[in-house]
Amino acid sequence: MAAFDQEAAAKAAPAANESAAAAAHPEQEPPVDHDQEHDQEPEQAFLPDAVRSFVARLARDVSECKWLDLEIVYEEVYPKLTASYFSKSLWPEAEAFGPDLTEDPLICILYKQLYYRHLFANGTPSFGDYIDSYTVYVDFFNFIFSKPSDFELPSQWLWDIVDEFIWQFQAFTQFRATLTPASHPDEIAELCERPDIWNVHNVLNAFYSVANISAINEQLIAKKNGASADEIAEIAGPIGSRPLFQVLGYFCLIGLLRTHAITGDYHLALRSLEHLGGSFNDPLFRPVNGCHITTFYYLGFTYMMLSRYADAIKTFSSVLMYIARLRGVFARQAAAAASAGTASNATALLKLGDKMYSLLAVCNALCPTKLEDALVVNLREKVMPDVLQVINSASSTTLSRGGADEVLAAFEKLFAYAAPKYVEPQQQPVHLRALTQGTPQQRQRALFLARVAQQLHLPVVRSYLKLYTTLPLTKLAGFLNLEGTPAQVEAEVRRLLLVWTQATRQRRHHATGPNGQPQPFHEGQVASSMDLEFVVDGAMIHVHESKTSRSPAFWLMRQTERMGETARALQVGGAAARRASANATANSAASAALTASVAKPVEAAAPVVAAS
Amino acid sequence: MEYDEERLSQADNQEYNQDDQYEEEAQEPVEPLVPCPPNRPMEIHHIVDTVNRYNHNLIPNLVEYVQDQLVNDHFDRDANLALLKLYQFNPDRADAPVVSAILQLALGALPDVDFSLCLALLSKPMLTDRAVQALCACHAALESAHYKSFWQQWNAKSGPKGSDFVTSEMSAADSESVYEALDARIRRFISGSISLTFQSLAAAHVEEYLALSGADLAQWAETMGWTIADVNGEKTVQIPESAHPAPVIVREQLAITNLTKILSMTA
Numbered sequence: 001m002a003a004f005d006q007e008a009a010a011k012a013a014p015a016a017n018e019s020a021a022a023a024a025h026p027e028q029e030p031p032v033d034h035d036q037e038h039d040q041e042p043e044q045a046f047l048p049d050a051v052r053s054f055v056a057r058l059a060r061d062v063s064e065c066k067w068l069d070l071e072i073v074y075e076e077v078y079p080k081l082t083a084s085y086f087s088k089s090l091w092p093e094a095e096a097f098g099p100d101l102t103e104d105p106l107i108c109i110l111y112k113q114l115y116y117r118h119l120f121a122n123g124t125p126s127f128g129d130y131i132d133s134y135t136v137y138v139d140f141f142n143f144i145f146s147k148p149s150d151f152e153l154p155s156q157w158l159w160d161i162v163d164e165f166i167w168q169f170q171a172f173t174q175f176r177a178t179l180t181p182a183s184h185p186d187e188i189a190e191l192c193e194r195p196d197i198w199n200v201h202n203v204l205n206a207f208y209s210v211a212n213i214s215a216i217n218e219q220l221i222a223k224k225n226g227a228s229a230d231e232i233a234e235i236a237g238p239i240g241s242r243p244l245f246q247v248l249g250y251f252c253l254i255g256l257l258r259t260h261a262i263t264g265d266y267h268l269a270l271r272s273l274e275h276l277g278g279s280f281n282d283p284l285f286r287p288v289n290g291c292h293i294t295t296f297y298y299l300g301f302t303y304m305m306l307s308r309y310a311d312a313i314k315t316f317s318s319v320l321m322y323i324a325r326l327r328g329v330f331a332r333q334a335a336a337a338a339s340a341g342t343a344s345n346a347t348a349l350l351k352l353g354d355k356m357y358s359l360l361a362v363c364n365a366l367c368p369t370k371l372e373d374a375l376v377v378n379l380r381e382k383v384m385p386d387v388l389q390v391i392n393s394a395s396s397t398t399l400s401r402g403g404a405d406e407v408l409a410a411f412e413k414l415f416a417y418a419a420p421k422y423v424e425p426q427q428q429p430v431h432l433r434a435l436t437q438g439t440p441q442q443r444q445r446a447l448f449l450a451r452v453a454q455q456l457h458l459p460v461v462r463s464y465l466k467l468y469t470t471l472p473l474t475k476l477a478g479f480l481n482l483e484g485t486p487a488q489v490e491a492e493v494r495r496l497l498l499v500w501t502q503a504t505r506q507r508r509h510h511a512t513g514p515n516g517q518p519q520p521f522h523e524g525q526v527a528s529s530m531d532l533e534f535v536v537d538g539a540m541i542h543v544h545e546s547k548t549s550r551s552p553a554f555w556l557m558r559q560t561e562r563m564g565e566t567a568r569a570l571q572v573g574g575a576a577a578r579r580a581s582a583n584a585t586a587n588s589a590a591s592a593a594l595t596a597s598v599a600k601p602v603e604a605a606a607p608v609v610a611a612s
Numbered sequence: 613m614e615y616d617e618e619r620l621s622q623a624d625n626q627e628y629n630q631d632d633q634y635e636e637e638a639q640e641p642v643e644p645l646v647p648c649p650p651n652r653p654m655e656i657h658h659i660v661d662t663v664n665r666y667n668h669n670l671i672p673n674l675v676e677y678v679q680d681q682l683v684n685d686h687f688d689r690d691a692n693l694a695l696l697k698l699y700q701f702n703p704d705r706a707d708a709p710v711v712s713a714i715l716q717l718a719l720g721a722l723p724d725v726d727f728s729l730c731l732a733l734l735s736k737p738m739l740t741d742r743a744v745q746a747l748c749a750c751h752a753a754l755e756s757a758h759y760k761s762f763w764q765q766w767n768a769k770s771g772p773k774g775s776d777f778v779t780s781e782m783s784a785a786d787s788e789s790v791y792e793a794l795d796a797r798i799r800r801f802i803s804g805s806i807s808l809t810f811q812s813l814a815a816a817h818v819e820e821y822l823a824l825s826g827a828d829l830a831q832w833a834e835t836m837g838w839t840i841a842d843v844n845g846e847k848t849v850q851i852p853e854s855a856h857p858a859p860v861i862v863r864e865q866l867a868i869t870n871l872t873k874i875l876s877m878t879a
Binding site: 200201204205208217218221263264265266267268271274275305306307425426443444447450451454491494495496497498499500501502503505507526528533535536537538542544551553554557560561564568 | 645646663666689690693697700701703723724725728729731732733735736739752755756757758805806808809810811812813817843848856857858863865866870871873874877
């Protein structure tokens with residue numbers, strides 16, 4: 001079908017051989033004891049049987065499409081072997097396994113991907129490693145396009161491939177930025193010859209091509225329009241209706257979201273998920289936690305960069321609650337991996353969660369919102385305490401120049417820690433130009449901080465407005481320590497209030513759009529993000545606070561539920577006691593009384609429901 | 613120069629041929645997935661909503677469309693961002709006057725965040741362009757409600773309004789009408805903020821905010837639904853109650869689904 005980068009692949013073939021031959025050059029080697037491997041020339045010697053049989057099992061499972069067993073091989077056997085044999089060295093090169101591995105293209109590709117992922121996670125990749133690993137990805141995508149019906153892989157593995165692909169793209173552009181003609185003339189020369197290496201067009205092309213071949217967007221559109229399963233299958237075609245391609249297509253949409261976000265194209269990032277609508281909860285995509293969490297991280301971050309803080313908070317809150325629920329599982333996995341000395345997905349996801357707490361703190365400082373109690377507790381734990389304190393104090397400090405600078409510095413710190421790594425999409429070659437430009441990270445951070453600086457006074461103003469229903473402009477000016485003639489001071493307060501109006505009207509995403517269909521993420525209705533409204537009449541500010549009127553029904557419901565749980569606990573305990581001791585009757589009488597008392601509130605609650 | 617040419621031709625071979633090959637082999641023309649929005653020519657839609665948006669050979673089509681938007685007082689976010697993305701990926705093709713024309717259109721799109729979206733795609737050489745910097749200053753003035761300062765910068769002789777792209781590509785009459793339309797868009801944005809913030813405000817301030825006075829202001833006030841009256845001897849702009857958002861009172865509603873837990877207990 002598609003020719004993803006075939007030309008480049010053809011070009012790369014000799015290069016790959018070359019670098020395999022050149023692998024003995026010590027300077028090309030990662031600092032892990034790789035040399036040693038090559039010194040022990042007889043390749044068979046350092047291959048433990050377990051590793052050999054792992055590769056054989058992998059080959060058998062892949063060729064027979066046994067994906068249930070592949071899941072075990074990938075998620076259990078591979079990490080275990082890595083921990084026991086390769087925690088301090090690299091996996092053997094593919095060639096070490098002889099023709100069984102190297103002659104089957106797919107198995108060879110999959111093994112090499114594992115090899116390079118392990119190398120990138122544990123060693124310092126050389127220039128040659130970046131090129132070789134890129135070539136393996138090119139081969140992988142070419143294989144998909146040329147033989148789309150030939151293989152089966154577990155979802156987790158597919159996600160890890162897509163995830164690692166973007167990660168290496170980011171890593172390479174950062175690596176590229178460190179190359180100068182003076183220090184690395186050979187590398188620069190090679191890059192000039194091979195502008196395709198980790199080229200942003202090729203990365204995007206891979207994702208677009210997979211999305212196209214899997215017809216994922218067409219399927220999502222059909223689903224949104226209420227097409228039947230048969231109709232969707234017809235639209236998807238024989239390739240697109242395979243679950244593997246649905247999952248891979250979905251992952252590639254997430255890949256597009258990420259690639260656009262890290263090149264600063266926030267609008268296109270959101271539009272990549274345009275047709276997804278409510279499909280986040282589709283059971284097909286749900287089992288891969290990494291994908292779910294990463295998606296929300298990039299979605300929330302993109303909203304933040306679009307100054308849609310309310311949407312960002314909603315996005316982060318929902319996924320952080322999800323992580324909180326799975327916390328125990330992640331912590332166990334992370335601890336197991338840590339004790340084995342290997343990197344694990346769980347560790348990375350928990351770290352991503354910590355970053356999201358920092359971003360949540362940023363958004364919540366700019367747009368104060370009532371957060372779930374569990375999040376408030378975790379926020380205090382996860383965000384650098386000194387920084388959090390400064391940000392929180394933003395609502396109480398006055399607008400002194402020094403105070404504002406300190407708050408901005410705190411925002412900058414959190415952004416530096418929690419933002420994704422941006423890439424410079426500009427193509428090769430890397431001239432000195434790159435050095436004089438400032439990194440994309442700095443540019444995006446500056447843009448973000450410039451917008452934040454304009455709204456630093458909002459939390460302070462809000463804290464005063466909340467105390468009054470009517471407040472003269474001059475009095476507010478006094479609170480804010482504004483200086484100047486009365487006319488100047490009033491003009492300044494009016495300006496601050498106008499900025500309030502402009503900054504707090506943000507587009508907000510709703511699950512269902514005005515047309516009754518799921519709303520795409522890039523759309524939304526303009527609404528105030530603050531919990532109070534005001535209007536200025538001449539020299540007087542009239543404040544109206546938005547309120548929630550509490551209904552007693554909820555209180556009754558919660559108390560009833562609690563009572564029911566207590567009663568049940570007593571009944572269970574009571575039954576045990578009956579078996580254990582003779583005076584059981586007293587216990588059961590007590591629990592019967594409680595059960596009866598539970599029944600009454602339920603009846604009491606029912607009319608409330610009817611009334612509301 | 614020689615070097616750049618070589619690079620572009622390489623890029624031609626390596627990237628777009630791939631796309632072409634892909635399309636040929638897939639044997640289906642690339643059709644946009646979403647319907648064409650009103651006011652957007654079909655030809656542009658085929659560029660913006662397909663992988664053609666990465667084909668730098670189509671830059672001239674998008675540049676021409678920027679001019680269409682200026683002349684017809686129209687704004688197409690996706691098309692303009694697509695053009696900026698092409699400049700981002702092919703920095704040698706980036707054209708500062710076109711960039712500042714897009715930024716002017718984006719100013720007219722306030723209160724949406726288009727201006728920031730555009731800035732996020734610009735590379736450093738573009739960001740340091742004189743006209744682009746002048747526009748950034750205008751945008752910052754608008755966002756921080758320094759309206760008076762905005763109009764001064766915007767209308768300054770050496771300011772962004774004399775953009776090479778607009779003046780060199782259009783007749784004087786055309787470029788005048790372009791700026792009339794842009795001014796009106798920006799006034800509508802400022803008026804929107806005023807409407808939401810104030811119930812009554814001295815007309816002198818409004819004159820300053822909108823850079824309008826006398827009959828012009830009276831006419832503008834009428835289109836906005838404002839009235840100008842004398843209050844205590846001062847000319848005051850009064851904004852109708854309906855312009856202000858009502859405070860939100862959320863009433864908690866207990867749905868029967870909330871009660872599933874309790875109902876299951878009684879079962």
